[in-house]
Amino acid sequence: MMSRSTIVVLAFAAGAAIFALGLSTTLQRAIGMGPPAKTAILPKPSAPELISSLLSMSDEQIKLAQIDLVDVGPAAIAKRLVVPGSVVPDADRIAHVSVKLSGTVAELRKNIGEDVARDEVIAVLESREVADAKSEYLAAGLTNDLQQDLSTRDKTLWDSRVGTEQQYLRSRNAAAQTEMRLKIARQKLLALGLGEKEITAVPKAPEASLRRQDVRSPISGRVAERKVELGTAVGRDSLETELFVVVDLSRVWVELSVASSDLPLIKEGQQVKISARGLTETATGKIVFVSPLVDKDTRTARVVAEMQNPDRMWRPGSFVTAAIALNERTVPLVVPATAIQKLDGQPIVFVRTKDGFEKRDVVLGEREDQTVEIVSGLTPGEAIAATNTFPLKAELSKPRDED
Known part of the structure; x- marks a missing residue:
């Protein structure tokens, strides 16, 4: 039969066990009653990801990506x-086409915005004034031709001692006067705006063309203004004298x-x-x-x-x-500004290789508009990507799995 002390010890042990069953595992471990904690298995730190500086691209892929290539070299920076x-x-390239006589507009061959060539006919006028001047020129020409023939004949007679010197001198004086009248008539036509070729063609021109005068453009260019219409009276007496404005x-x-x-x-x-x-x-x-x-x-x-x-x-x-x-x-190396990208704060460019592109760190110098000087990092003659370089940077920045 157990003693009283033994029964007390057994009862205490049983109560302690029941109490321990109600505690959490954490508390049991804290008071030394729970099972030992298992060692936690932590993930192994991964090594820093390596970013390759090479991108493989074929010529066809570069073309599809619309990446333009340029060769780097020297240029001027200002x-x-x-x-x-x-x-x-x-x-110096504006012409106001005006008339120098009175008449009416018979033809308009050019309109606003049309191109014209130098000496091209852009309008035709009908004028009694020009008809009178041409008639005077024709008459002076006929008179001069006749008088020159008479002067030549009288000189031949005087040289042959058949005619008199007085007759020859009168004939020569008359020839000089008719020649002067012809020159004056010719100058009048020039003053009215006729050209050398037009004056030369007057004797052989049809009679109906005597009253007509071509208006030509003095320069090549485009008609910026047209100031008259068909039938408009132009010329003197406060009438419109400017027909067109031509601008080159x-x-x-x-x-x-x-x-x-x-x-x-x-x-x-x-x-x-x-x-x-x-x-x-x-x-x-x-x-x-x-x-x-x-x-x-x-x-x-x-x-x-x-x-x-x-x-x-x-x-x-x-x-x-x-x-x-x-x-x-002039600096040794320049590149387009569109060729520059930044990776981790460092300026880079993409140099064309036989297999694609290579990332190249560069040092920038002065910049002018869309051109940037390269102090170091490139060699003259190397080809680089000049446009659409951001996709190259994005592709280069993608994480790469370790082998």
Whole structure:
């Protein structure tokens, strides 16, 4: 039979076991009664992902991606002064086609906007004045021809001692007078606007054409204005004398407004880069005039630049921005600004290789508009991606799995 002390010990042990069953595993471990904790298995830190500097692309893929390639090389970089301006016609290439006689418009062969060539007939006038002048010229020509023949005959007779010297002298004097009248009649036709070829053709021209005069364009260009209609009376006595305005826009001027403080930097002959909002194309011009006068209200001076306009893209009246080259230097390497991307803050370009492109870190220098100087990182003659380079950067930045 168990003793009383033994029973007390067994009862205490049983109560402790029941109490422990009601505790959480965490508390059991805390008081030393639970099972030992298992060691946690942590994921192995992965190594830093490596980004390759090479991108494989075939020529066909490059073409489909619309990536343009350019060879890097030397170019001029300039510090420029940017000023506003407007396009105007070249003053030496504007022709006001006017008449120098009174008459009526019989034909209009050109209309507004049509191209004309130099010496092309653009209108025909009918005029009694020109008919009288042509008739006078024809009469003077016939009289002169006859008198020249008489003078030649009298000289032959006097040389043969058949005629008298007095007769020969009278004949020679008359021939000189008729020749003078012919020249005067010819000058009158020139003053009325007839050309050399037209005057030469007068003796053989049909009689009905005597009252008609062709109006020709003095320059090649485009008809900007037409100021008369068919049947309009033109000429003197307060009538309209200007028929057309012809403008040659193959070369235009750009009028610039330069602040007086910047005028010491501006010289004739400096290069100017012209751009306009809405146009991707730019043009290059040259300063041909710097006004010695400064506007008292705006404190700016008029500066004129001349530029070629073969495609007629630059229209008079358009507002433009002009960048005047103040100093210019040639640098060994330049690239288009569109070729530059940044990866982790470092400027890069993509150099064409036989298999695709290679990322190349570069050091940038001065920038002019859409051109950037490359101080280091490239070699002259290397081909680089000039457009659509962002997809290349995005492809290069994709995570690569470890082998």
